[in-house]
Amino acid sequence: MATLTIKNVTKSFGVVEVLKGVTLAAEDGEFIALVGPSGCGKSTLLNMIAGLEKISSGEIYIGDRLVNSVQPKDRDIAMVFQSYALYPTMTVRENITFGMESRRVPKAEQNAAVDRVASFLQIEPLLHRKPGQLSGGQRQRVAMGRALVRDPALFLFDEPLSNLDAKLRVEMRTEIKKLHARVGKTMVYVTHDQVEAMTLASRIAVMHAGMLQQFDEPKKVYDEPANIFVAGFMGSPSMNFIEGSITSVGDGAGIEISGINNPLPIPSQKAQHLKAGQRVVVGLRPEHLGRRNFENPSSVGRLQGVVEVVEPTGAESIVVTRVGDKEIIARFEPDAAPTQGSNVELQIDMEKASLFDPKTEQRI
Numbered sequence: 421m422a423t424l425t426i427k428n429v430t431k432s433f434g435v436v437e438v439l440k441g442v443t444l445a446a447e448d449g450e451f452i453a454l455v456g457p458s459g460c461g462k463s464t465l466l467n468m469i470a471g472l473e474k475i476s477s478g479e480i481y482i483g484d485r486l487v488n489s490v491q492p493k494d495r496d497i498a499m500v501f502q503s504y505a506l507y508p509t510m511t512v513r514e515n516i517t518f519g520m521e522s523r524r525v526p527k528a529e530q531n532a533a534v535d536r537v538a539s540f541l542q543i544e545p546l547l548h549r550k551p552g553q554l555s556g557g558q559r560q561r562v563a564m565g566r567a568l569v570r571d572p573a574l575f576l577f578d579e580p581l582s583n584l585d586a587k588l589r590v591e592m593r594t595e596i597k598k599l600h601a602r603v604g605k606t607m608v609y610v611t612h613d614q615v616e617a618m619t620l621a622s623r624i625a626v627m628h629a630g631m632l633q634q635f636d637e638p639k640k641v642y643d644e645p646a647n648i649f650v651a652g653f654m655g656s657p658s659m660n661f662i663e664g665s666i667t668s669v670g671d672g673a674g675i676e677i678s679g680i681n682n683p684l685p686i687p688s689q690k691a692q693h694l695k696a697g698q699r700v701v702v703g704l705r706p707e708h709l710g711r712r713n714f715e716n717p718s719s720v721g722r723l724q725g726v727v728e729v730v731e732p733t734g735a736e737s738i739v740v741t742r743v744g745d746k747e748i749i750a751r752f753e754p755d756a757a758p759t760q761g762s763n764v765e766l767q768i769d770m771e772k773a774s775l776f777d778p779k780t781e782q783r784i
Contacts, residue, residue, distance in 0.1 A: 422483040422573035429478030440630040451607045453621035460627040498567035502579040504559045506551040513547040533569040577609040648781040657749045660704040679744030684721035703774035709750035709766045721768035
């Protein structure tokens, strides 16, 4: 078991700066997800942890050991790749034992290790097959088995589920969560899928344009995003953003929005740091708009709109509305969803609203 510490790490390819001073730390046994859009630098950072890419500047520690100059094979890590990286001419057993053969591990130890991980991952019937005879989910289990036999201090996952279909991704996500609970090792997991990050990680590092935007527990990242990028990236459908200005402060504070008659109320705890006339961006999650009972009716805002699209998903309905010149997306219970073309009143839980500075885009 080991901690992972990344201190002010940068990476440049020529004049292109891919990572810009990333600093974060994973505690012993923690599950960290690196999440962000394509090109944000998350896979590059993972490759530098693994030793597959050189660091331009900064420091990476695994446990107490500085590993900047340590070869990948000596870092006590195991990596699971997006492409599985299995040898097509070898059987499952040979793929799993290949690394141990290279390290001249005795046959008895190899067999014991294979039996242990095959039972753990429920792949015993597959040991004599070749990768071409396996499904995508089975190949991914084999790739994880090859990592597990090493019993490393640190596991690295590089978008391991992106090649699987939707149903299998959900199943394998559950398997990885079980795997972490059983082995208790530190894991770093790269994904562009924010649902994977939310469901798997104990903490999430949200990255954008080579910079760390927020590093916190999933609930904190979702409920209290650090800036507009994090707020828009985490959550599906995305958070709604509306620009407005503060009409007053203290009791009765509100946010005036162009084209909308009634100001949105601001709960007193959110109004403490605001000034009359201040411009703000209001962030509203779709699930915080809809018809429901509210604990604090005085904090309920109301918007009148016209329903443009209704998207039933089974457990809920996604409703796209037009409020003035703005498109607002809300989630409704299926039985309470309005019909396309109808007028609808969106009831907003302003206790859950996020406020951002329109210039800095940081949370207020």
